[in-house]
Amino acid sequence: MQVIDPRDTRRFKHTRIGVWDVYEERRAKYYIPGSSIRETYGKIIESIPYVVQMLRDVLSIRRSWLLLSAFFVVEVLSSLVPAISIWYSGQLLRLVETAMETRTVNTTALIHVAVGHLTCQVTTRLLHYARNTIVIPMNISIKRFYAERVLHEVVRLDLPTYEDSNISRQFASALSSSGSSIAWKAIQASTSSAMTVISVVFQLSILFTILWEQQDGFLLIVLGSSRSIFQWYSTQKSMARPSVWGANTTNKDYIRMRGLKGLCDALSHRKELVAGNLGEYITEQYHELAQSIGDDAGDFFDLHKLHFMKKHLGFMSILNGVMHELPQIILILRVIQKPMTLPLALASLYLIDRTSSSLIFENFSPYQSGTLVAQLADVRALYEVKNVQNKVVDGRESFPENMQSLKSGIPVEFRNVSFRYPGAEKYALRDVSFKIGAGQLCVIVGTNGSGKSTILKLVSRIYDPTEGTILIDDRDIKTLKLADLRNAMSILFQDYTHFPLSIHENIALGNPTLANDGDKVREAARLASAEEFIDDLPGGFNTYIKRVDEGHIMDPITHGDFIDPPSTHSTGDHHVTISGLSGGQMQRLAVSRTFMRSFISGSDSSVGMMLFDEPSAALDPKAEYDLFDTLREWRGEKTLIFSTHRFGNLTRHADLILYLDESVQEEGTHDELMMKGGSYATNWNLQARPYM
């Protein structure tokens, strides 16, 4: 993955386009005539092992042998037809010549030429059709094949790796599923390049044979071919892009303007926009900002296009026009000298026009899907994602040594642990040490941002400590196999999310081994007080909370907008989609998922530790009471660690309370800490006062 360092001016050129700062790598990666050919071929050679692997993979897809062979046959035929057509044009030229000399027309030959021309046209259309019937199914199969592979690569990434913007960009470019698949584009680009060579060689040799015998033949050949070569050259030049480039803006007004637009566009802000009467304010502010920035405030791609166009409107495009007219001028001069040669001149001109436009087409076609080198580089990127290493390195030791040891919970110890989030300057935790015994109930309290959630993320190895050691069952957490560790615990995050799946699956994913067990899912929901409201939903447990892109509709106004899911699935009780649930209902669902993991598998349960981050924040008092009542029953059997702001229900029963503020400030039971009269006692009294 390339990283752009704007300070590296030797490598990156800076251009200001409107409000945008554009950084382009000075050395171009793709082929530009005049640039190092060795470098270009070097890149192609580097990509060969990846391309070979890709071909092997593609050929392992069912029916792909057949489709690929058919595709190559069609491509070879398509590359020969233009040359055959030019050959017929040459025959026509000969007929005109003979007619002028003998004043007779060879009708049979004329019909022959006409039929030949027509056949070429029809064949071109048929080949085009045949190509589409091969290309589309091939593309669909290859895309499906790689979609599965990509899912496999994405799913294995841990949070710090996934959060890394360089890695996510690498994945985004390698795994882009829009349009054709990378593999298929590369196959097409390679074939297209090979066919271009065949086609150009054939066409030019036929043109050469035909025009060579004519008066000014050599000049016409040179002009005809150089016209297309020149046009190809200038197009390559204008289409070549540096391999690494990036654009950013630091314009405060523009960033604010985009922020205001984002506020209007996103559904998630609409509630506050409406309730806060923000419409008028936003319109005014947006207008003022737009006026002050002026035309510089454009979308990057629009401004870049404009900049690019101005840059390339120059000498080359004028010369291009001149080259286009030269054959005509020469032929006109010839006709002026010898008026009798007019028909021959017209036929020659027609021939030159045909050849050059067909040659130009041949040379442009690889660009429709990007250059060959670019496509091969993409294939390489596609295969290199599997080399991305996770930042949280897996341990080697199995855990636990025997399942029986989990039955009374798992002891946890922090030894001088400090932690800084990736990219953050400030420590979230500093020199934290504590010990939680097996089966104990520990409650972590503290102000906002004091590090409570961070402790839970470290215990579950979502992140690793920057300094210090965490011991699980007296063993360094880093030595344990990650899968085993996570099997042994159940965690409810503060910022839990629900998946775009049915409610049944949302709960069942807490314990995928029991995913098809409807009774267990229902039991988990009951324990979390969610069963009743789920049953009241239109589709019960089959209700979808949100769905990912369902259905398309094409009309002249919306052009492929999505159909609103509820309108397409409002019948029956399967896959009914609802647009929302209350905050408390959402939380009950999240708790159900956690219960599914830890309780439902009963004696088979491998869970010895449960972590809850603010599990009752959105619950009503009754639901909160029931939840903690259920959880307390598991004390002595599972280690329970809670992070919470609500002291009352939990802390009084806790074996250990940690009062946190970057590090552990106070530690003990409720009674001990109340006696101490420190921050815990102050906060307890603050919460209790309204009820006294």
Ligand SMILES: Nc1ncnc2c1ncn2[C@@H]1O[C@H](COP(=O)(O)OP(=O)(O)OP(=O)(O)O)[C@@H](O)[C@H]1O
């Ligand atoms: N992903 C992150 N990247 C960078 N900093 C983070 C990240 N998550 C949390 N922090 C910072 O780490 C510190 C501790 O955050 P943490 O979420 O652990 O606090 P908390 O005690 O759980 O807070 P709250 O009571 O508000 O939930 C805070 O200063 C927070 O801003």
